[in-house]
Amino acid sequence: MLRDIKPYPLVLKNCLIAGMTIFSSLALSQPATAPRAEAIYFGGNILTMAGDTPRYAEAVAIRNGKIINVGSKAAALQLRDERTRMVDLAGKTLLPGFIDAHGHTWMTGFQKLSANLLPPPDGQASDIPTLLSLLKEWQSKNPVAIDKVGWIIGFGYDDSQLAEKRHPTAADLDQVSTEIPIVIIHQSSHLASMNHKALELAGITAASPNPAGGVIRRLADGRTPDGVLEEMAFFAPMFKVLASFDQNASEKIALAGADYYAQFGFTTAQEGRASKQITQTWHKLADEGKLKIDIAAYPDLQAESTFMSEAGTKKTYRNHFRIAGVKLSLDGSPQGKTAWLSEPYVHVPPGQPADYRGYPAIPKSDDLQSLVNQAFNNNWQVLAHTNGDAAADALINAVAKAEKRYGKGDRRTVMIHAQTVREDQLDRMKQLGIVPSFFSMHTYYWGDWHRDETLGKDRALRISPTQSALKRGMWFTEHHDAPVALPSSIMILHTTVNRTTRSGAVLGEDQRVSPYIALKSITDWASRQYFEEKSKGTISVGKLADLVILDKDPLKVDPATIRDIKVLETIKEGKTIFSQN
Ligand SMILES: [Zn+2]
Ligand SMILES: [Zn+2]
Structure with a gap:
C-alpha cells in the first residue's frame, strides 16, 4: 500500500545549502588530496525521517563518520573524487540507524548464550x-x-x-x-x-x-x-x-548482546537497569575500543545509588559509551500478573484474593519520592519501568512533586512500557513532559493473553495507546525490551502498525499508527528521548552517518507483511558493522 509521499524540492534546497556550507568549510581545512565524500549512497528509497511526513532523497554523501550531503544525486556527485565509494542501493531502502528506546543489551547477550526456552516462533x-x-x-x-x-x-x-x-x-x-x-x-x-x-x-x-x-x-x-x-x-x-561470572565471561556476554542488536539495525543500544558491575564492563570494553555501536547505560538508582553519586552521567559518548541517566522500576509485568493495576486482574494467580491488582516494586511512596528527588537534584534523566496504571499514578505524582521542588526543566523523564496508561494520565504526562515509551510488541506476543487472562477486553484493546498519545500531540518511542522480546526492530514496526495478536485478532484497531509514525518512534523520536536529536535520528547534514539498509521500504509494502522485511546492513558512523552477506 502506497502512502502519500511529499515531494522534496524544498527540503532538498535547504539540505543543499547546508551541505555546501559544510563542504566549503571542509574544503578549506583539508589538504587538496583528501577525498571529499568517502561514500555516496544512491539508487534506492532514501527515507530521511526528517519532518512530519515522509521525505525521500536521491543520494546521501558521508565523510569522517558524518553525513555531509542529502539531496539530489547530481549534488552528491559534486562531492565525488576517484576514491569515493559509490554505493548503489539497487532499489533497497536506506534509513537512519535504529535507536533502542529501552532494552537490556547485556542480558540479551546472556539470553543468546543460554538455553533458548522461548515459545514459537522465536524458539x-x-x-x-x-x-x-x-x-x-x-x-x-x-x-x-x-x-x-x-x-x-x-x-x-x-x-x-x-x-x-x-x-x-x-x-x-x-x-x-x-x-x-x-x-x-x-x-x-x-x-x-x-x-x-x-x-x-x-x-x-x-x-x-x-x-x-x-x-x-x-x-x-x-x-x-x-x-x-x-x-x-x-x-x-x-x-x-x-x-559469580568472571570478567572475561561478562565481556563476552556484553559483546554478544551488542552484536545481536546490530543485526537488527540498531546503532544505539540501551543498558537499562544496569548494575555497577555491568556498567563497568561496558566502560572497560569502550576503553579498549571494542564497542561498535553506542551503548547508553541507565544504572538502577535503587540498587546503585552510591555508584551513581561517584560516576554521574555524561552528555556525550566516549568510545561509544556513556552513563546517560538512571533507571527506576515501579512494578512488574502484566503478562506475569505482577504489574500494579488500579483494577483487579481478570484471573488472579493461584493463592491470591479475587481483588488482586498486582503490587508496587517500591512499596513506600516516600522511598519513591526520594529516589526521584535525588535524580532531579543531580539532573539525571529518569527512565521508569511502569506497566500498571497504579504504578503510572505513583510515577506521575512523584514527578509532579519533584518538579514543584526543583522547578520546571527539560528533563524528558521516560515512562518505560506505559502499557496501561489511562487517558487522564496521558493528559498529566503531557503537562509534565513525561515521554511514553510504549511496548506495542505486547499486542502480538501477549495480546490474546491480555484480553482473555490478565486485563480483559477493555483494557487489553488499549495497551500501549499510541494513537491516544498522538492525538494529544505527544511524541513517543517504541521498544522491544530485549531480552523480553528479541531485539527486533522489524517486529516493533510490524506490531505498532498492525496490532495483530498471535491468533490473528486485531487488538485495538483505533490505536494503530502509520508505518511512518512507527519508524519515527525508533529513529527521530528515540533520538529525542536520549537528548541526541542534534546528532542522530534522521538522515540530515551534520548528523552521524548511522544508517541501516532494509530490503524493502516499510512505507511501500502491504503493512501486513512488514514482519518479512530484512535488515541487510547496519552502518555506524560510516562503517559497516553488520552485513547480511
Ligand atoms: Zn521494564
Ligand atoms: Zn526492561
Missing part, C-alpha cells in the same frame, strides 16, 4: 516436556560453560504459551538435574523457576518469608516453595549468580 518451548528436553540438550552441548558458571541457565519460557498454561516447577526441573542448580528465567525477566538444588543454594526454604516487593510461590500446603519466584524473590538470588 521451540511449547510445552513442559519439550522445555525440559531443550535444557538437557543445552546441558550436553555446554559442559565448559556449566563447569565454569556452575549453573544450568535457560531463558525465555512463557507460561502463557506453554500447553500446560503454568510455570515449570522445582519438581519439573529436577528431572533435568538434582545435582546442578538450574534457573530458568521467564520471558518477562520478572519471574523465574528453580530446581531444588538452586533453591537450596539460594537459601529459600519453607521458613523464608516473602521479601518486600516479591513472592516465593508455595505448594498447596502454603509453606513449601514450589520453585517459582516473583520479582524481588528472584532478583536477589539471580544477581548473586550473575556476580
Whole structure:
C-alpha cells in the first residue's frame, strides 16, 4: 500500500545549502588530496525521517563518520573524487540507524548464550516436556560453560504459551538435574523457576518469608516453595549468580548482546537497569575500543545509588559509551500478573484474593519520592519501568512533586512500557513532559493473553495507546525490551502498525499508527528521548552517518507483511558493522 509521499524540492534546497556550507568549510581545512565524500549512497528509497511526513532523497554523501550531503544525486556527485565509494542501493531502502528506546543489551547477550526456552516462533518451548528436553540438550552441548558458571541457565519460557498454561516447577526441573542448580528465567525477566538444588543454594526454604516487593510461590500446603519466584524473590538470588561470572565471561556476554542488536539495525543500544558491575564492563570494553555501536547505560538508582553519586552521567559518548541517566522500576509485568493495576486482574494467580491488582516494586511512596528527588537534584534523566496504571499514578505524582521542588526543566523523564496508561494520565504526562515509551510488541506476543487472562477486553484493546498519545500531540518511542522480546526492530514496526495478536485478532484497531509514525518512534523520536536529536535520528547534514539498509521500504509494502522485511546492513558512523552477506 502506497502512502502519500511529499515531494522534496524544498527540503532538498535547504539540505543543499547546508551541505555546501559544510563542504566549503571542509574544503578549506583539508589538504587538496583528501577525498571529499568517502561514500555516496544512491539508487534506492532514501527515507530521511526528517519532518512530519515522509521525505525521500536521491543520494546521501558521508565523510569522517558524518553525513555531509542529502539531496539530489547530481549534488552528491559534486562531492565525488576517484576514491569515493559509490554505493548503489539497487532499489533497497536506506534509513537512519535504529535507536533502542529501552532494552537490556547485556542480558540479551546472556539470553543468546543460554538455553533458548522461548515459545514459537522465536524458539521451540511449547510445552513442559519439550522445555525440559531443550535444557538437557543445552546441558550436553555446554559442559565448559556449566563447569565454569556452575549453573544450568535457560531463558525465555512463557507460561502463557506453554500447553500446560503454568510455570515449570522445582519438581519439573529436577528431572533435568538434582545435582546442578538450574534457573530458568521467564520471558518477562520478572519471574523465574528453580530446581531444588538452586533453591537450596539460594537459601529459600519453607521458613523464608516473602521479601518486600516479591513472592516465593508455595505448594498447596502454603509453606513449601514450589520453585517459582516473583520479582524481588528472584532478583536477589539471580544477581548473586550473575556476580559469580568472571570478567572475561561478562565481556563476552556484553559483546554478544551488542552484536545481536546490530543485526537488527540498531546503532544505539540501551543498558537499562544496569548494575555497577555491568556498567563497568561496558566502560572497560569502550576503553579498549571494542564497542561498535553506542551503548547508553541507565544504572538502577535503587540498587546503585552510591555508584551513581561517584560516576554521574555524561552528555556525550566516549568510545561509544556513556552513563546517560538512571533507571527506576515501579512494578512488574502484566503478562506475569505482577504489574500494579488500579483494577483487579481478570484471573488472579493461584493463592491470591479475587481483588488482586498486582503490587508496587517500591512499596513506600516516600522511598519513591526520594529516589526521584535525588535524580532531579543531580539532573539525571529518569527512565521508569511502569506497566500498571497504579504504578503510572505513583510515577506521575512523584514527578509532579519533584518538579514543584526543583522547578520546571527539560528533563524528558521516560515512562518505560506505559502499557496501561489511562487517558487522564496521558493528559498529566503531557503537562509534565513525561515521554511514553510504549511496548506495542505486547499486542502480538501477549495480546490474546491480555484480553482473555490478565486485563480483559477493555483494557487489553488499549495497551500501549499510541494513537491516544498522538492525538494529544505527544511524541513517543517504541521498544522491544530485549531480552523480553528479541531485539527486533522489524517486529516493533510490524506490531505498532498492525496490532495483530498471535491468533490473528486485531487488538485495538483505533490505536494503530502509520508505518511512518512507527519508524519515527525508533529513529527521530528515540533520538529525542536520549537528548541526541542534534546528532542522530534522521538522515540530515551534520548528523552521524548511522544508517541501516532494509530490503524493502516499510512505507511501500502491504503493512501486513512488514514482519518479512530484512535488515541487510547496519552502518555506524560510516562503517559497516553488520552485513547480511
Ligand atoms: Zn521494564
Ligand atoms: Zn526492561
